[in-house]
Amino acid sequence: MSGILAGKRILVTGVLTESSIAFHAARLAQEEGAEVVLTGFGRLSLVERIARRLPKPVPVIELDVQNQEQLDGLAAAVSGHLGEGVGLDGVVHSIGFAPQDALGGNFLHTGWDSVATAVQVSAYSLKSLTMAVHPLLRQRGGSVVGLDFDAQLAWPKYDWMGVAKAALEATSRYLARDLGPENIRVNLVSAGPIKSMAAKSIPGFEELAGVWDTRAAMGWDTADPEPAARGVVALLSDWFPKTTGEIVHVDGGVHMMGA
Numbered sequence: 040m041s042g043i044l045a046g047k048r049i050l051v052t053g054v055l056t057e058s059s060i061a062f063h064a065a066r067l068a069q070e071e072g073a074e075v076v077l078t079g080f081g082r083l084s085l086v087e088r089i090a091r092r093l094p095k096p097v098p099v100i101e102l103d104v105q106n107q108e109q110l111d112g113l114a115a116a117v118s119g120h121l122g123e124g125v126g127l128d129g130v131v132h133s134i135g136f137a138p139q140d141a142l143g144g145n146f147l148h149t150g151w152d153s154v155a156t157a158v159q160v161s162a163y164s165l166k167s168l169t170m171a172v173h174p175l176l177r178q179r180g181g182s183v184v185g186l187d188f189d190a191q192l193a194w195p196k197y198d199w200m201g202v203a204k205a206a207l208e209a210t211s212r213y214l215a216r217d218l219g220p221e222n223i224r225v226n227l228v229s230a231g232p233i234k235s236m237a238a239k240s241i242p243g244f245e246e247l248a249g250v251w252d253t254r255a256a257m258g259w260d261t262a263d264p265e266p267a268a269r270g271v272v273a274l275l276s277d278w279f280p281k282t283t284g285e286i287v288h289v290d291g292g293v294h295m296m297g298a
Contacts, residue, residue: 043276044129045072048121050172052078052102053133053186057089059235060186060228061133063268069094071272073129076120078102078113080134104134104164113171126178129275132168132185135161141199143242149199157199162206169214169225180222184274185211186267187227187286189294195246208286215284224283226274230267231259231290255291 049068053061054077065075077099079086087099098120102109117127137157141149165185169176176183188197190205208227215225232248241247251259270289273279288294 042070042072043278044068044272047073047128047275048076048125049073049129049131049275050076050078050117050127051131051133052168053131053135054079054086054089055082056235057092058233058262058264059133060230060233060264060267060271061131062089062093063264064131064133064271065090065097066093067265067268067272068129068275069097071276073275074121076100076117080104102168104160104167110167110171113168114174117172117175124178125175127172127175127181128179129182129184130169130172130176131271131275132165132183134164134168135186135200135203137161137198137200137203139242143196144198146198154199154202157203158206161200161203162210165207165210166214169218173218176218176223177221181224182275182279183214183218183223183225184271185225185227186271187211187229188232189229189288189290191294194250196242196244197247200241211286212284219283224274224279226279226283226285226287228267228270228274229286229288229290229294230264230270231255231293232261233264233267234261235264251291251293254293254296256293256296257291259291259293 051065075097079099090097100116138153141153141157188204211225211227267289
């Protein structure tokens with residue numbers, strides 16, 4: 040099959056609904072020739088049901104990034120589906136969570152336990168996921184792509200998730216530094232707001248998303264995850280062979296607009 044990901048094997052995390060960027064990244068990766076494996080957390084039956092809407096059947100592996108036992112077994116589980124000695128060419132990190140008291144305008148009163156959860160799940164997991172599959176990536180290099188939300192600014196209601204995204208951005212740079220000698224690239228796609236399952240958990244999401252109504256130079260559709268998914272697939276491909284530690288904005292231009 041032809042396509043910019045022809046012959047590649049990609050692990051995609053974070054597919055929960057058909058409206059997610061991760062789902063469309065998995066779909067486009069398949070359409071571009073990749074063999075895809077998914078991970079799911081919690082409602083695995085839901086992930087499996089959504090996965091059946093992809094162009095081709097895919098295996099789904101259970102993964103809680105706070106569960107070290109599952110992380111330790113991830114490479115073997117992936118190999119069980121792809122075959123021993125095959126390796127991975129790419130990983131999509133689409134994992135983020137913050138407890139409700141860490142969002143919605145409660146920044147000054149959020150306790151450490153909730154902050155620690157937000158940072159571990161949303162930022163540290165980029166490192167833990169990458170290292171869990173590192174034995175498969177180092178066989179021939181590859182591309183790790185994470186999904187980001189611009190952490191340069193303090194967004195309405197985003198609070199400690201914004202701090203976690205800043206940590207994600209720093210984590211990606213340090214991973215890019217340390218894995219570069221192994222020909223492993225690490226980049227982020229900073230997407231505009233999408234009306235996904237994750238968005239529904241953010242109190243005041245409409246207020247945050249409303250910024251895009253007036254500041255997106257190219258316009259922005261919160262119901263269309265495909266532009267961001269295309270950015271992910273492009274970074275997974277060989278068309279960016281020496282790009283690492285980068286944040287590619289797919290947000291209609293909001294990140295560069297002045298007041």
